[in-house]
Amino acid sequence: MQDLHATFGNIDIYLFDQLLKGTYSQCKTVLDAGCGAGRNLVYFLRNSYEVYGIDPDPGSVAKVTALSRTLAPQNPAANFVSASAEALPFEDAAFDLVISSAVLHFARNPAHFESMVHSMWRVLKPGGYFFARLASDIGIGDRVRPLGDGRFLLPDGSQRFLVNEAVLLAITEELGGYLHEPIKTTNVQNLRCMTTWCLQKK
Known part of the structure; x- marks a missing residue:
């Protein structure tokens, strides 16, 4: 177990799943948009x-x-900079993989959400992969309270911008990408739901 932790760190379990499947084996350049202290980057740095x-x-x-x-x-x-996801300081089509883990649900409103998604999509190469984990109302739609601008009060007491399957499918089509895996959602005892959204750019 210590070797596993040393290799992968505290990686998101669904990002770990993609690594085990070899999805990103041909990728060379990786951007974590909203990287925090780097919990999802240990494997990539080591390899x-x-x-x-x-x-x-x-x-x-x-x-x-x-x-x-x-x-x-x-x-x-210099590869690590202080910046926002909606204004990425990189050239178009710069990365084989863009990671967005627990970032998009902090959007202030739909326009902010879309600006973050489009910014990350812009820097992704054709054929590249976009991995996102974000809060959704899938499975708990009757348990969340709307606050306006796409934000909701969740049963766990947190406030998040929430999406649903229809929204994710519509944005996928708008971007011109496609789901390389079905949308998957984890329901945490009806307190919150986290959805995995895995796209590939055509």
């Missing part, structure tokens, strides 16, 4: 990917930069 990360919190950027320096000294520190 010679070109790893980039952005986070609006400078403290988190400092932590992920230190993690990169320890695990992959060859990975430039």
